[in-house]
Amino acid sequence: MIWENVTLAASSLKTNKTRALLTMLGIIIGIASVIAIVSIGNALESSVSTDLAALGTANITIAVQEREKENAIGRLRPPTGVIITGKTPTSSDLITETMISDFKARFADVIQGISISYSGGSATARDMELYANVSILGINKDYATANTITLLSGRIISQQDIDGFANVAVVSDKLVENMFPLGTDTVGKTIKIYKPNSIDIYTIIGVYEYAQDGPFASTASDRDMQTVMYIPVSTAKKDVLEKNFTSFTVVANADEDITQLTDSFQSYFDGVYAGNRDWKASASNLTLILDTVTSTLNTITLAVAVIAAISLIVGGIGVMNIMLVSVTERTREIGIRKALGAKTFHIQLQFLIEAVIVTVIGGIIGIMLGLALGVLASLILGVAASASIPMIFLSFIFSMAIGLFFGLYPASKAAKLDPIEALRYE
Amino acid sequence: MLQLREIVKRYFIGEPNELEVLRKISLIINEGEFIAIVGQSGSGKSTLMNIIGALDRPTEGLYILDGTPIAEMTDNELSEIRNEKVGFVFQTFNLVAKINALSNVELPMFYKGIPKRERRERAKYLLSLVGMQDRMTHMPNELSGGQKQRVAIARALANEPSIILADEPTGNLDTETGNMVMDLFMKIHREEKRTIVLITHNDELAKKTQRIVTLRDGRIVGDESNIAAFERGSTV
Numbered sequence: 289m290i291w292e293n294v295t296l297a298a299s300s301l302k303t304n305k306t307r308a309l310l311t312m313l314g315i316i317i318g319i320a321s322v323i324a325i326v327s328i329g330n331a332l333e334s335s336v337s338t339d340l341a342a343l344g345t346a347n348i349t350i351a352v353q354e355r356e357k358e359n360a361i362g363r364l365r366p367p368t369g370v371i372i373t374g375k376t377p378t379s380s381d382l383i384t385e386t387m388i389s390d391f392k393a394r395f396a397d398v399i400q401g402i403s404i405s406y407s408g409g410s411a412t413a414r415d416m417e418l419y420a421n422v423s424i425l426g427i428n429k430d431y432a433t434a435n436t437i438t439l440l441s442g443r444i445i446s447q448q449d450i451d452g453f454a455n456v457a458v459v460s461d462k463l464v465e466n467m468f469p470l471g472t473d474t475v476g477k478t479i480k481i482y483k484p485n486s487i488d489i490y491t492i493i494g495v496y497e498y499a500q501d502g503p504f505a506s507t508a509s510d511r512d513m514q515t516v517m518y519i520p521v522s523t524a525k526k527d528v529l530e531k532n533f534t535s536f537t538v539v540a541n542a543d544e545d546i547t548q549l550t551d552s553f554q555s556y557f558d559g560v561y562a563g564n565r566d567w568k569a570s571a572s573n574l575t576l577i578l579d580t581v582t583s584t585l586n587t588i589t590l591a592v593a594v595i596a597a598i599s600l601i602v603g604g605i606g607v608m609n610i611m612l613v614s615v616t617e618r619t620r621e622i623g624i625r626k627a628l629g630a631k632t633f634h635i636q637l638q639f640l641i642e643a644v645i646v647t648v649i650g651g652i653i654g655i656m657l658g659l660a661l662g663v664l665a666s667l668i669l670g671v672a673a674s675a676s677i678p679m680i681f682l683s684f685i686f687s688m689a690i691g692l693f694f695g696l697y698p699a700s701k702a703a704k705l706d707p708i709e710a711l712r713y714e
Numbered sequence: 715m716l717q718l719r720e721i722v723k724r725y726f727i728g729e730p731n732e733l734e735v736l737r738k739i740s741l742i743i744n745e746g747e748f749i750a751i752v753g754q755s756g757s758g759k760s761t762l763m764n765i766i767g768a769l770d771r772p773t774e775g776l777y778i779l780d781g782t783p784i785a786e787m788t789d790n791e792l793s794e795i796r797n798e799k800v801g802f803v804f805q806t807f808n809l810v811a812k813i814n815a816l817s818n819v820e821l822p823m824f825y826k827g828i829p830k831r832e833r834r835e836r837a838k839y840l841l842s843l844v845g846m847q848d849r850m851t852h853m854p855n856e857l858s859g860g861q862k863q864r865v866a867i868a869r870a871l872a873n874e875p876s877i878i879l880a881d882e883p884t885g886n887l888d889t890e891t892g893n894m895v896m897d898l899f900m901k902i903h904r905e906e907k908r909t910i911v912l913i914t915h916n917d918e919l920a921k922k923t924q925r926i927v928t929l930r931d932g933r934i935v936g937d938e939s940n941i942a943a944f945e946r947g948s949t950v
Contacts, residue, residue, distance in 0.1 A: 292824065292830070296813075299812060299813070300812055303812055620808070621810055621811070621812075623808075624808045624809075624810055625810070625821070625825075626793060626796075627767075627769060627796060627802050627808070628796070628797065628802070628821050628822045628825060628869070629793050629794065629796050629797020629798070629822055629825040629826065629873075630793060630797075630825050631789075631790045631793045631794070631825070632789065632790055632793075634825055707769050708764055708769050708770055711769075711804070711808065
């Protein structure tokens, strides 16, 4: 019964292909935009997740932070080692080398390494008319575990370099391009670094690949861009009186539950800082940021998709309009069918199925078009295309529902026609 | 078998320009009869046809078709009566344009819920009965008027109805084709033993039936047997 109605509806649509296609157009555009938007949203989300993961979602940062006052309400905890305070912690409030080694001993079985970095400020490497801007970052040997550094040649900072306060540096390939335009082997060469009140000479021990979309990406031209120059943390702190740290990063073992671990670290440092009335050390991880970014992106995607879905309603009204025209055109046919014994529901079903076929075919075309658009947009945005299977399924159901909803009125109108009047209709 | 008792049909009921189209029509049509209802336009024969064909309900009176009283039925119940007990043949053929001859003949059986294969089988049989076996898959617009009417007659026979109701079946055909269609009705009456009600304003056509009922101003003004002429005609 249903199937015969489907073939019947299909044949009646075939007699007026152009009209059927134009009617479908609204649905096609609506479904295609919803699918495309959701695909792009998904692609962006996974791209952001990947970027954030590159920053290290397995990392937990321990940072010194001012204690909230008793009456402070809803104070936000900064996600990483940022200190929001009017006060500056004194040396005794900071994290000491001993604290770190005690902590390392306590959690030896769950942590891969502890990354410590210290910013040595901006400087310029110069050699006659050649120059390159750098930002100096003192790192320990675990820094490379917590952060992605792609070495092109040479090696990374070793414990020996740190112990010996060595003047060694790992520089970017961009710096090499600027400072050694002849392209000779740079490992082992020395560079002069000009700081506001000193000039130091560093020996290059390694060259890493500058990541355009990495955490330290610069927006300046290749000539003037500032790239990071890694040096031993001890060397960076050599001229600084303060030997303690405001923060450090823990790299957990891959199979550890980061959220749970963050809590354990927090309670450990709560114990360490129990005696300090103004300062505490707080543990945080990037999953929190990841969650926030993901949910924000989801909300935006949903909002835009809803706007696109409105065009589906417009498409549905188009379907209803054409179905009403079709009912009028086929008044006589309806009269004949009723005279031959068609009941109300037979006529209703016939027109409903016709409307549903239009919207479902439109929906299928729309889904394919939307996926294609999603892939295209992903290519342009440079992110991996990502189709949402539930969304495709939902779109299919939705296009069917539109057919049912907007077909109902024309179908009822057809079914209510008086057979005598309908047979007389010219 | 078909009984009309004091049927009244009024339009615009209660309004000043109320129109009484049928005025206490009483008529009994027996099983197997070939009867003509004649009358000028405006005599009420179309309205009578609609009531006999269960397309419309009488305002007053009793109508019993094949033992079923049809007065207070719902639209869907009337559809069922039409589907099972009435076979229509119209002046303008009224074939569904988008489907072929075979599917047109299948339509009443489709609405009755007969399985596809059985439907197809019977539709083929009926089309060969009316001499259309070579054009079963033709679309209506590929058929001549006479051929369309033959398909319509096959369709009217589909559910073995109690009556076949033919409303000016030759009205849109030339004399020769019209005679062919009339001969087909005769054949169906003779071989299939169907009750046929022919509604026409054409006296010549009416004279080919067994009984002629004349309608004027909503009343039956004549009801005469034509059996002698009919017998003569059918033996020729």
